[in-house]
Amino acid sequence: MGRIVLDKVTKTFGNVEVIPPLDLTIEDGEFCVFVGPSGCGKSTLLRLIAGLEDVTSGRVLIDDTDATEIPPAKRGLAMVFQSYALYPHMTVRKNIAFPLRMAGLDQAEIDRRVEEAAKVLNLTDYLDRRPGQLSGGQRQRVAIGRAIVREPKAFLFDEPLSNLDAALRVGMRLEISELHNRLGTTMIYVTHDQVEAMTMADKIVVLRAGNIEQVGSPLELYERPRNLFVAGFIGSPTMNFITGPEAEKRGAATLGIRPEHIRVGEGLPWSGIVGVAEHLGSDTFLHVHDTGLAETITVRVPGDVEFKHGDRVVFGPDEAKIHLFDANGLRKP
Amino acid sequence: MARAVKTRRKALNTALAWAVGVLIFFPILWVVVLSFKTEGDAIKTPLEVLTAPWTVESYGVVQERSDYVKHFFNSVVISVGSTLLGLLVAVPAAWSMAFVPSKRTKDILMWMLSTKMLPAVGVLYPIYLLFIQLGLLDTRLGLVVVLMLINLPIIVWMLYTYFREIPGEILEAARMDGAGLREEILYVLTPMAVPGMASTVLLNVILAWNEAFWTLNLTAAKAGPLTAFIASYSSPEGLFYAKLSAASTMAIAPILILGWFSQKQLVRGLTFGAVK
Amino acid sequence: MATRHSRSAARLMMAPAVILLLGWMLVPLTMTLWFSFRKYLPLRGGDLGWVGFENYVRFVKSASFWPSVQATMTLVVGVLVITVVVGILLALLLDQPMWGQGVVRILVIAPFFVMPTVSALVWKNLMLDPINGFFGHLARSLGLQPVDWLSQASMPSIIMIVSWEWLPFATLILLTAFQSLDSEQLEAAEMDGAGPVARFFYIMVPHLARAITVVILIQTIFLLSIFAEIFVTTGGAFGTKTLTYLIYQRVLESQNVGLGSAGGVYAIILANIVAIFLMRIVGKNLDA
Numbered sequence A: 001m002g003r004i005v006l007d008k009v010t011k012t013f014g015n016v017e018v019i020p021p022l023d024l025t026i027e028d029g030e031f032c033v034f035v036g037p038s039g040c041g042k043s044t045l046l047r048l049i050a051g052l053e054d055v056t057s058g059r060v061l062i063d064d065t066d067a068t069e070i071p072p073a074k075r076g077l078a079m080v081f082q083s084y085a086l087y088p089h090m091t092v093r094k095n096i097a098f099p100l101r102m103a104g105l106d107q108a109e110i111d112r113r114v115e116e117a118a119k120v121l122n123l124t125d126y127l128d129r130r131p132g133q134l135s136g137g138q139r140q141r142v143a144i145g146r147a148i149v150r151e152p153k154a155f156l157f158d159e160p161l162s163n164l165d166a167a168l169r170v171g172m173r174l175e176i177s178e179l180h181n182r183l184g185t186t187m188i189y190v191t192h193d194q195v196e197a198m199t200m201a202d203k204i205v206v207l208r209a210g211n212i213e214q215v216g217s218p219l220e221l222y223e224r225p226r227n228l229f230v231a232g233f234i235g236s237p238t239m240n241f242i243t244g245p246e247a248e249k250r251g252a253a254t255l256g257i258r259p260e261h262i263r264v265g266e267g268l269p270w271s272g273i274v275g276v277a278e279h280l281g282s283d284t285f286l287h288v289h290d291t292g293l294a295e296t297i298t299v300r301v302p303g304d305v306e307f308k309h310g311d312r313v314v315f316g317p318d319e320a321k322i323h324l325f326d327a328n329g330l331r332k333p
Numbered sequence B: 001m002a003r004a005v006k007t008r009r010k011a012l013n014t015a016l017a018w019a020v021g022v023l024i025f026f027p028i029l030w031v032v033v034l035s036f037k038t039e040g041d042a043i044k045t046p047l048e049v050l051t052a053p054w055t056v057e058s059y060g061v062v063q064e065r066s067d068y069v070k071h072f073f074n075s076v077v078i079s080v081g082s083t084l085l086g087l088l089v090a091v092p093a094a095w096s097m098a099f100v101p102s103k104r105t106k107d108i109l110m111w112m113l114s115t116k117m118l119p120a121v122g123v124l125y126p127i128y129l130l131f132i133q134l135g136l137l138d139t140r141l142g143l144v145v146v147l148m149l150i151n152l153p154i155i156v157w158m159l160y161t162y163f164r165e166i167p168g169e170i171l172e173a174a175r176m177d178g179a180g181l182r183e184e185i186l187y188v189l190t191p192m193a194v195p196g197m198a199s200t201v202l203l204n205v206i207l208a209w210n211e212a213f214w215t216l217n218l219t220a221a222k223a224g225p226l227t228a229f230i231a232s233y234s235s236p237e238g239l240f241y242a243k244l245s246a247a248s249t250m251a252i253a254p255i256l257i258l259g260w261f262s263q264k265q266l267v268r269g270l271t272f273g274a275v276k
Numbered sequence C: 001m002a003t004r005h006s007r008s009a010a011r012l013m014m015a016p017a018v019i020l021l022l023g024w025m026l027v028p029l030t031m032t033l034w035f036s037f038r039k040y041l042p043l044r045g046g047d048l049g050w051v052g053f054e055n056y057v058r059f060v061k062s063a064s065f066w067p068s069v070q071a072t073m074t075l076v077v078g079v080l081v082i083t084v085v086v087g088i089l090l091a092l093l094l095d096q097p098m099w100g101q102g103v104v105r106i107l108v109i110a111p112f113f114v115m116p117t118v119s120a121l122v123w124k125n126l127m128l129d130p131i132n133g134f135f136g137h138l139a140r141s142l143g144l145q146p147v148d149w150l151s152q153a154s155m156p157s158i159i160m161i162v163s164w165e166w167l168p169f170a171t172l173i174l175l176t177a178f179q180s181l182d183s184e185q186l187e188a189a190e191m192d193g194a195g196p197v198a199r200f201f202y203i204m205v206p207h208l209a210r211a212i213t214v215v216i217l218i219q220t221i222f223l224l225s226i227f228a229e230i231f232v233t234t235g236g237a238f239g240t241k242t243l244t245y246l247i248y249q250r251v252l253e254s255q256n257v258g259l260g261s262a263g264g265v266y267a268i269i270l271a272n273i274v275a276i277f278l279m280r281i282v283g284k285n286l287d288a
Helices: A042-050 A094-104 A107-120 A136-148 A166-183 A194-200 A218-223 A228-233 A246-247 B007-035 B045-049 B057-066 B068-099 B105-116 B121-136 B138-163 B167-177 B181-210 B226-231 B239-261 B263-270 C004-036 C054-061 C066-096 C101-113 C116-127 C134-141 C156-178 C183-191 C197-225 C228-233 C241-254 C259-285
Strands: A004-013 A018-028 A031-036 A057-062 A077-080 A154-158 A186-191 A203-208 A213-217 A242-243 A254-257 A262-265 A268-278 A283-289 A296-301 A314-319 A323-325 C038-040 C046-050
Touching: A018 A042, A018 A057, A018 A154, A018 A203, A018 A213, A031 A094, A031 A194, A042 A154, A042 A186, A057 A296, A057 C259, A077 A136, A077 B167, A077 B181, A077 C066, A107 A136, A107 A213, A107 C228, A136 A166, A136 A246, A154 B121, A166 A186, A166 B239, A186 A194, A186 A283, A194 A218, A194 B068, A203 A218, A203 A228, A203 C197, A213 A218, A213 A228, A228 A242, A228 A323, A242 A246, A242 A296, A246 A254, A254 C156, A283 B138, A296 A314, A296 B138, A323 C197, B007 B239, B007 C038, B007 C066, B007 C101, B045 C134, B057 B068, B057 B239, B057 C134, B068 B105, B068 B138, B068 B181, B068 B226, B068 C004, B105 B138, B121 C046, B121 C241, B121 C259, B138 C004, B167 B181, B181 B239, B226 B239, B226 C183, B226 C228, B239 B263, B239 C101, B239 C116, B263 C101, C004 C038, C054 C066, C066 C101, C066 C156, C066 C197, C066 C241, C101 C156, C116 C134, C116 C156, C156 C197, C156 C228, C156 C241, C183 C197, C197 C259, C241 C259
Parallel strands: A031 A186, A031 A203, A077 A154, A154 A186
Antiparallel strands: A004 A018, A004 A057, A203 A213, A242 A254, A254 A323, A262 A314, A268 A283, A268 A314, A283 A296, C038 C046
């Protein structure tokens, strides 16, 4: 089990309200990602769930039990930290065994579980090394090993991949997703990287300044962002926002269109001059100026279409994929 | 980026530095030399001293006359005892300040430091009186307590600067792994802080070993450490250079060796982290 | 960064250290203050009652007071100047590439670990003694009249002994500061056309300023309470009676506790003035 409910949770540091009253339910077995720009309170929220910080008011329920006053050691949650937080003076084996030792398990059981976790995480050959002798990816796996051996109610991940290089990050992303599929345990994952959020989550919670901007599945967020912030945050490259006549024509204050929902071709309504063309091979992103719509419009075209700096390009939106927002930045139905 | 330095300049530096080094070290060297001479030879001219036969008889005489072993034992008990006692009090305090800092942490640290600056002579008589009242005069226990108190700020400060370098996330990880406060300090913090604690112990043993105000004024025959043992040679009787040298060598040798090991920590400890 | 749980644990764990130091500070301080306002002669009648500020006035008016202040100042300033200036030069030298740097360092640092009573005795007898001391022998072998350093040049002798003890400390701290100087900064200055002298004054000295301040302040704290060196060598004779030593004599030798305590209060005030400056510097570092 691992159903976590935040009930009107708030957090203030001194006079600064980091988390205004916030309600959220994370269902058992769900992979829930907290995403938002730095300083949005996502890590604080995770630490409140972990018990590493006190809530200022409100309740944290774990499996319908009020855990607000329970110390972190007794909440039955496991956490993987950004810096991995491995114990440098212990071998990998001892690191993974530490929570079991704290739980007072007998040695045979500890050994059995450590071996098992090591096998799952490909760490068997490294059990007698110290963290200092491991690569970043291996350290990450040890941190995960330390979390899984105690069979927690839920895993908490605090930006676990941000210290890894790009290639490793993609690999670890897959490993964590696979782990979730296999264990089926609730996972709460904090990241500032919307790609991680989109690729891993069952449910994404977009946070800004401690407020939940939107909760939903990755596709819901992509297809129906509730406001300008979510629309701009989810998706890469970011959505183009157009104000002025084009938006007013459709009865909105702002018109949003994703680069991948713009077509290029003669006869279409918009045009401009290509500034920078980024060739990724499969796709090319054109940064178009002098459109009269916005400073720059990003347009995705297939990789085999040749455009270069200074070319004139004619393009237009896929009308069905247009997002409209009112003057308050909220989505118009 | 290092540059290749001309060998000649390096040789010049070397010669100069060695000359200065030997000059500064000379008094200590001379003490050691004289300690291995007879009393009669020890007062001769330097050249005659160097050519005179070597002997260890002074060491035996010193032990017999003023019981070096007893004073040495007192010094060890007092310096190690005060340091360990201080560590016992300081580790929890430093943990609190390093990992649960509050707005007052800095003030408390500063205030602790300020107690270190209280001139001893200003409070000598009250302490003297209290010691008589409590029966602590000329006891090892009394000195252990006093030296613990005067070095406590340094111990807290040193541990604090070392603890601050340990990432808080690791302690939080321990908490998440089910460790209580006791386990967190015992199994995670302490093993990680061993190098820092070792340097703290080393420096404080040295400071306590060499402390020469309280040890001279609060002890007599019974609990006197080596500082007092040596002070008894300040009123000479007959020829005493070789004996003084032997006694001095024995008094400083243990701590000199410890000191050489702790020279890096010395800077940090004695400047309260202001110079690293 | 913490929960109520850990905060209350922290308070509890800080308590022993705080309480001990508070007691250590307040109890004797209060007693000293109390005694300083009383006529208190333990061997000649004990506590003879309240005298107001008489002790403070008498202490300042006594013939020994101003000379002792002067002696203290001479000692502190003399040692500071010598250790800082020689310390900078020595640190500069030790920072150069050479063979056996580690050994030289060990030689230079050694005096700091010699207990004050030993260094005082060794200097007094083995070095400075006019008849059997090393300097005496040296003078005679050069055909000069040996000097009775400790009675003829007592203060300079004590300054020299104390400087010898503290030079390693100054050198070590300044050396540490030198080594933390970014060599690219020096190279940049060299590229900008600064010669060795200009580099020393425009780059190194400003970089050293903080280390020098720390050396001065910490040494001042210790130097103000220099005791064993004077106790062992001159016993306060020949103009070497510092404020600390004067107070010590009033309290323990003449057993005039009231008068000595008033002197102690002066010493405490003096030390606190120095302390305030030191705390500022250390405090700044704490923020960084």
